[in-house]
Amino acid sequence: MSESLLNIQNLTKGFPIRGGILGREVARVQAVRGVDISIDRGEVLGLVGESGCGKSTLGMLILRLIDPDAGKIIFDGQDITTMPQSKLRPIRKSMQVVFQDPYASLNPRMSVGDIIGEPLLVHKVTSSKERRDRVMDLLKLVGLNEKAYGRYPHEFSGGQRQRVGIARAIILTPKLVIADEPVSALDVSIRGEILNLLEDLKDRFSLTYLFISHDLKVVEHISDRIAVMYLGQIMEMFPASELCEARHPYTQALVSAIPVPDPDAKRERIVLKGDVPSPIDPPSGCSFHPRCPYAKDVCKSQEPQLDKYGDGFFAACHFIDEMKAHSVGSELASK
Amino acid sequence: MVNERQTYASMIWRQFKKSRLAVVSLFVVAALVVIALLAPFIANERPILMRHAGEWSMPIFDKASLTLSELDVIKDSSSGDLWFINPPIPFGPTTYDLDSVLSPPTKKHLLGTDGDGRDIVSQLIWGSRISLSVGVVAIGIAAIIGIIFGLLAGYFGGWADMIISRLIEIMTCFPTFFLILTVLAFVGPSIFNIMVVIGITGWTGIARLVRGECLKVRGRQFVHAAVVSGARDGRIMWRHILPHALAPVLVSVSFGVASAILAEAALSFLGFGVPASTASWGSMLSEAQEYMDIGWWLTLVPGSAIFVTIMAYNLIGEALRDAIDPNMKT
């Protein structure tokens, strides 16, 4: 753990819902509830979960775009949890982000050259001549034409824009890149190219990724380790290559819900009942218990801790030892 | 989809051009500006260029020099060596042609004269200076205040927003025209005061607009990306947020100039305008009231001038608004 680049402990964030006459806080959307994660240097941690599970909020917290209510964020040996923005600014050089929507993440009024070069400009690391050269190099590196420099985002396709977004993120050769659903808005045929690009750049610049996605398949492909999030909490963590060995009932349901591109596949499916409960009022005990097919009384009252149950396997489940890897997983593996 | 090269401005211009009326309006406004700038050369009782007794002079710049009618007298006495170029309209706004008081449009006075024998065309031309400068300066002031307050409120939120929003609410509660009248009654009517008062009572719309745009843009991902890049607040406001608010502000400014011109005309009409020595379109209308029954041209001409100018600005505003409409294309 000494190698960890990012270490977050008990990170918690709620968004107040105000109401009533005086605008008092009447409820709280508990977006992130006591998350512990650490990412080693050069590692890719995949963070997967359904919409509203708090995974994007977690990314925003680490980037300090929003302030946490409690917990600690230690990045590269420094505690940045409550660091003022002015002191944070130099640290931002080593922590960058790639967003989901390539249409929203690029300023439509700026040229691609200006967008990619902006981090260099604000950190005053190069002269303007050097900046241009750096941006040109990077354009080539991410697979764009040099002509792209003076063009505007609307002239590009979604995939090309995402390349621009990636170029902006890595121009300062950061240590950590938080990729928040970077391929979710892209077509399948483009998705692969962007994932490949992300992997190439990771090797080339020895980057570390926190890869956030709702798509377990994509996460499984790119990650070294996977963390599964549900209602603001980490449910299970395991090595990506051992997905079929993951035992948490939620992880298994997630795996089994993914449609497989094979019309002949006859598989026994776990279809979870009901909706994801509201994060305003999460269930007591294990937050998954209302939808869990194996829930027992203790699950309603007692909150399970994220405990180790195998080499590199952690889960928050009272009955993890009684669970076994679901047949779905192994069947998938054999296909 | 990959389109041909286009900047945002050129896209707006392409859409704008579709409205022929708006393009015509641009020409009208441009012509008005030229007329206002060149007013002394167009309508003047003194010659533009003159040679008298072997000396060249430009009497239009010299209030003390001879007027055309005086020159005519000299010319009639044929004291030789006298040569001059008349301005196209050989009357100043305060040239009293006592031979033709309340003259309807004639060859001499193309649009007639008023009750004091002053030429209407000349007054119209000189009056355009007041209308246009009031419109532009007043809205300039309003836009600057509006943009600054709007940005502060929209970007920083919290207390800044709280205070500015309340201020906007308070300002909008007063009937603007009544407020302008009241303040002018206290500070005294002058062209400068009119500009300032219209300006400081007219910023709320723009502030609200900029604040709204700001709130909309602030939550977008490219702004987050800029924060993560380490950009400071100033840069984010200037480079990322303001450009998005500019186009709607431009629309608002265009309509604003129209309403400022209207407000100035109304003030002059009520006798709260500029001092009587300088003709403005509104004061011309005000004076015309006396002769409503006999001097139809006195009402029709300045009113039409106000109307055409306001219409031009409104058409430009309308076409701009259509051009930046998000349903056209972004």
Place this chain on the structure above:
Amino acid sequence: MASYVLKRLLLMIPTLLGIIVITFAVVHLAPGDPATLMSQSAESSSMNEGSAKSIVEETKKLYGLDKPLPVQFLRWVQRAVTLDFGNSYRDHRPVMEKIWEALPITLLLNIITIFIIYIISVPLGIYTAVKPRGVADRVVSVVLLVFYSLPSFWVAIMLMVIFGSGDYLNWLPITGILSHGADKLPWYEIVMNISWHLILPIVCLTYGGFAFLSRFTRASMLEVIRQDYIRTARAKGLSEWRVIMKHGVRNALIPILTLMGTLLPALLGGSVIIEQIFSIPGMGRLGFESILSRDYPVIMAIATISAMLTLVSILLSDVMYKVVDPRITFDKREG
């Protein structure tokens, strides 16, 4: 609902205070202290020495000008909230009495005006939105813009010349709201007489408002027509009429309603000039005459009262918004 109204009422307090501060500031804006200014204007309106002196005394007493500023301010607040604005300088009648005479006339004028503007503009806006960029849309848009650009005072004097001066036509009365001696007629004749007098002023007040509101309606409606639920309504097999009227209009009207509140101050301002031209004894004329004769107490009272009226109308339209729109808006939700 009740709590919402209460909350809005509470929120009005700071605004109300602000209004009072501004009017107070205006009193002190004048060069020199108001009392001397008052005496100057009293002199200029050819009053004798004695009455000018008494006015100075009266002003000093009314505003407590011999007291320190905070005391003056508190006095002003007290007067404003109790609607006690003293006596008019011109005829020494209580200000509120004069206002109670003028206010109903102006309100009548403005309510009829707003009603006519809505009745004409909203259908026009909807119609042009349903067939955007068609011939009708373009014609309507240019015609309304012409109306919008015609200075109302110019139109007013021309209408007076044409319809009322007797030079051309002598159809309509051009001054006041009631013919001389008509107050002895039976009530229905009085109503007829008033309506007769109001035709020209109301024409002048309304025509300029059509463009603004119908364009606003059009924009709002165009926005709604683009929404997915309009497509759903069509897919259900509803007739186009029903799609527009049931699913379109209700949604489009929501923002239009809130406009009502902001329309009032513009109209009140506009009625200054129209009431003056047509010699209608309303608030506008009263205000204008007071400004001409520097009749402070009346000016202050009119400014304060019309601002309060606007505040109330904004409140009403906000409450209406809540009634029409069932969506819960979480007041403040960050992130």
Place this chain on the structure above:
Amino acid sequence: MTLLQVRNLTTQFFTDEGVVKAVDGATFNLDKGKTLCIVGESGCGKSVMSLSLMRLIPEPPGRIVQGEIMFNDVQGERDLLKLSNEEMRRIRGKRIGMIFQEPMTSLNPVYTIGNQIGEAIALHEGGSNKQVKERTIRMLELVGIPAPEQRMREYPHQLSGGMRQRAMIAMALSCTPDILIADEPTTALDVTIQAQILDLMRELQRELGMAIIFVTHDLGVVAEMADQIAVMYAGKFVEVGTAQQIFNDPKHPYTQGLLKSIPSFEKGTEGKRLPTIPGVVPSLSNLPMGCAFADRCEKVKDRCRGEAVSEDPCNVGRLVRCFYA
């Protein structure tokens, strides 16, 4: 029994930038009680396709320029494109129902769920208020919404995403149509909710016997739902076949590329490069003369660029729009 025969359906949009050929000569059959999946990437024209079937293309700028949609139900066969607007309205919602991608925005926020479902029933089936209400409740029960009497009085924003889509399905099926057109109905939903909705649709299809046209970009969903599959690229169907044919024996290079580029759970593929289809989708307003996929195709030859491709140049026996399949 063939319920729907679409021949050469062509929909174009006339914009400033030129003519956008969103759907270009689509031809297919839909059998009673079966599911046809139209699969393709964003901008390929699949949504325009589904809206064209309902004649819901916004006009202008769009127009169905040619083709026929023969609809064969109990009332006999007729061409939907030749019906009057009034006749077409009686088909919409009654004989053909439709659901959309975003259940949140597809429901009118200012009316209750019950009102919006009841509206369709009252329009096409008539009946007293009480009958309409009872049927509304029955529909809500059918799509698995608990406590329907309460739910029908709620507004869309009070329901979860999954519940909203169920309400949409209840609305689309309220008059037991012969065909349900579903335009990306699960794209906006989470996987666990998607699984519920897909199960529900299959179940309802068994119960009510309607045919489904399912438009999606997700090949996994296609595999679960489809009897027939049409693969769409740049406005054209490039390959049509049964689910088995498309998945087990894809002929068109685009179909092959699409299938390959999905990441799988297969062990040992992690970190390996994903197979991709290079290049970008051509603009629908500026399509090449020959095969629109030519610029991205590995097998491309000169002929592909110079010559329009017919439906089955290689005689595969089904539609495979490729010279070298």
